[in-house]
Amino acid sequence: MSVHPQFAEALALYAMGTLDDPQDLAALQAHLSRCGDCRRELEALRADMALLALSAVGPQPPARSRERLLGAVAAEPRMERVTQKPFVVGRLRPRWLSITPIAVMLMLAVFSLLLWRDLRNTRRTLRHTHAQLEQTLDELKRTNAELAEATMVRDLLHAPDAWPLTLVSKKTPPQPQIKTVYSKQQGALLLMASNLTPLPENKIYQLWLLPADGSAPMPAGWFKPDGKGNGMMFHKMSAGVIAKGFAVTIEPAGGSQTPTMPIVMEPAG
Amino acid sequence: MRVSGTQAPNHKDDAALIARIRAGDQSAMADLYDRYAGVVYGVALRVLASTTAAEDVVQEVFLQLWRNPQAFNSDRGRLAPWLAVIARNRAIDLLRKRPPEDDIDVMPISTGVNLEDEASQRLVVDKVRGVLVELPQDQRKALEMAFFEGMTHTEIASKTGEPLGTVKTRIRTGLLALRKVLA
Numbered sequence: 001m002s003v004h005p006q007f008a009e010a011l012a013l014y015a016m017g018t019l020d021d022p023q024d025l026a027a028l029q030a031h032l033s034r035c036g037d038c039r040r041e042l043e044a045l046r047a048d049m050a051l052l053a054l055s056a057v058g059p060q061p062p063a064r065s066r067e068r069l070l071g072a073v074a075a076e077p078r079m080e081r082v083t084q085k086p087f088v089v090g091r092l093r094p095r096w097l098s099i100t101p102i103a104v105m106l107m108l109a110v111f112s113l114l115l116w117r118d119l120r121n122t123r124r125t126l127r128h129t130h131a132q133l134e135q136t137l138d139e140l141k142r143t144n145a146e147l148a149e150a151t152m153v154r155d156l157l158h159a160p161d162a163w164p165l166t167l168v169s170k171k172t173p174p175q176p177q178i179k180t181v182y183s184k185q186q187g188a189l190l191l192m193a194s195n196l197t198p199l200p201e202n203k204i205y206q207l208w209l210l211p212a213d214g215s216a217p218m219p220a221g222w223f224k225p226d227g228k229g230n231g232m233m234f235h236k237m238s239a240g241v242i243a244k245g246f247a248v249t250i251e252p253a254g255g256s257q258t259p260t261m262p263i264v265m266e267p268a269g
Numbered sequence: 270m271r272v273s274g275t276q277a278p279n280h281k282d283d284a285a286l287i288a289r290i291r292a293g294d295q296s297a298m299a300d301l302y303d304r305y306a307g308v309v310y311g312v313a314l315r316v317l318a319s320t321t322a323a324e325d326v327v328q329e330v331f332l333q334l335w336r337n338p339q340a341f342n343s344d345r346g347r348l349a350p351w352l353a354v355i356a357r358n359r360a361i362d363l364l365r366k367r368p369p370e371d372d373i374d375v376m377p378i379s380t381g382v383n384l385e386d387e388a389s390q391r392l393v394v395d396k397v398r399g400v401l402v403e404l405p406q407d408q409r410k411a412l413e414m415a416f417f418e419g420m421t422h423t424e425i426a427s428k429t430g431e432p433l434g435t436v437k438t439r440i441r442t443g444l445l446a447l448r449k450v451l452a
Contacts, residue, residue, distance in 0.1 A: 008441060009434075009437040009438060009440075009441050010437075011441075012437075012440050012441035012444055013415070013421070013422055013437065013440065015444075016415050016416055016419075016440070017358060017361065017419070018415050018419060018420065018421045018422065019421075020421040020422075020423060021423075043346075044448065045444055046350075046354055047346075047350060047448070048444040048445070048447050048448050049353075049354050049357070049416065049444065050349075050350030050351070050353045050354050051350070051393065051397045051447050051448075051451060052397065052401075052412070052416050052444070052447060053308075053312045053315075053350075053353035053354060053356070053357045053416075054308065054312075054349070054350070054353050054390070054393065054394055054397065055394055055397040055398050055401060056311045056312050056314070056315030056316075056417075057307055057308050057311035057312065057353075057394060058307075058311050059307075059310060059311050059314050060306070060307050060310065061306050061307070061310040061323070061324055061327055062320070062324070065306065065310070065324045065327055065328070066299070066302050066303075066306065068324075068328060069298065069302055069327065069328055069331050069332070070295070070298060070299055070302070072328065072332055073295050073298045073332070073335055074295060076332070076335070076336075
C-alpha cells in the first residue's frame with residue numbers, strides 16, 4: 001500500500017477524529033474521495049485503533065446493564081432500514097453536514113417552486129400577449145380592407161370617365177335620392193342613398209346596371225338603408241361593361257339575378 | 270480478554286448474528302451483548318473512567334446497532350474491532366461533551382490480525398500492551414492522549430510543549446508500531 005506522504009500524518013489524526021484544522025480536513029477529504037490507497041490506509045489505521053482499544057478490554061459491565069439493554073430493545077419497535085447510510089471515511093464529520101442534504105433539498109424545493117411560479121406567470125403573459133397580437137392582426141386586416149376600399153373610392157371619384165348620376169323618386173317629398181359613381185374601366189361602382197323608404201326585414205334595395213347594348217339588366221349590388229333611409233354601397237363587377245343607366249328595385253334579402261318589377265328608383269330626367 | 274462466555278465468535282458467527290438482528294430477532298441482541306459487552310464497556314470505561322457513563326455507552330452503541338444493523342458490514346470487517354472503535358468514538362464524544370450523533374457510523378475496518386478465538390484475542394491484547402509498554406514514554410503519552418482522551422494534536426502540543434509536527438509524527442508512528450508488531 002502506497003500512502004501519499006503529504007497526507008500520512010493527517011490521515012492518522014483523521015482516523016482518530018482529532019484533525020481539527022478545517023483546511024487540512026477539507027484537503028484530506030477531497031484527497032480521500034479520489035485515492036483508493038489512502039482510503040485503504042485509513043481502514044488499516046482504524047484497525048490499529050481497534051487494537052489499541054482492545055488493550056483496554058477487561059472489566060465487565062454489571063449484570064443490570066444486560067437487563068437494561070434487553071428491556072430497551074423489547075420496548076423499542078423495530079424500525080427496518082431500507083437504505084444504508086452513505087460511505088463515511090472519517091469521524092470528524094461536522095453535524096451540520098448531516099442536515100446539509102435536507103437544507104439542499106429544501107432550497108431545491110423552494111427554487112423549483114419559484115421556477116414553477118415564474119413559468120406559470122410567463123405562460124399566462126404569453127397567452128395574454130398572443131391574444132393581444134391576434135386582436136391587433138384582426139384590426140390590421142380590417143384597416144387594410146377599409147384603406148383598400150377607400151383607395152378604390154378615391155380612384156373611382158377621380159376616374160376620367162367617372163359618371164355621376166342622381167336618381168330620384170317618382171313621388172314628391174320626402175325626396176328619396178340615390179347617387180352613383182361608376183367606372184367601366186375599373187368595373188367599380190359607388191352608391192350613396194338618402195331618404196329611402198324603410199323596407200321590411202326580408203327586403204333589400206338592389207341596383208341594376210342597364211347595359212348600353214340593350215342586354216338584360218346586370219346585378220350591381222344591393223344594400224339596406226339605415227333607420228333614416230340612408231345607405232352607402234361599393235360594388236365591384238366585371239370591367240368594361242358600358243352602362244346606359246341604372247335602376248333600383250326592391251328584392252328579397254340576399255338579392256336576385258333578375259329585377260322584380262316595379263323599378264323604384266331610376267336616373268333623374 | 271473476554272468477549273464471550275466460553276469461545277470467542279468467528280467471522281461466520283458475526284455475520285449470522287447481524288443477520289438475526291436485521292431480521293428483528295431480539296434474542297440476537299442478548300447474544301450480541303454476551304459476546305461483546307465486555308469490549309464496549311472496557312473501552313468506554315478506559316476513556317470515561319466512570320462505570321455509569323461506560324454503561325450508558327454500552328446501551329447507546331448496542332441500541333444504535335439494533336436500530337441500524339446495516340451500519341455493520343460483515344464482509345468488510347469483524348464486529349469486535351468495529352465495536353471497539355465505535356465505543357471509543359462514543360466515549361470520546363461524551364468526554365468532549367460533543368452532542369451524540371443520531372446514527373452509528375458506517376466505518377469499514379480492515380484488520381489482518383487473528384481474532385477468531387479467545388486465545389488469539391488474548392494473545393493480541395497481550396502483544397498490544399507489550400508494544401505500548403515498549404514505546405518511548407513521550408510517544409505512548411501522545412498516542413494515549415489522542416486516542417483515549419480525544420485530544421487534538423494542537424491540544425497535545427500545547428499541553429506537552431512539543432512541536433506540532435513532532436506530536437503528529439508520534440501519533441502516527443505509535444499506531445504503525447502496533448501494526449508492525451502484530452503483522
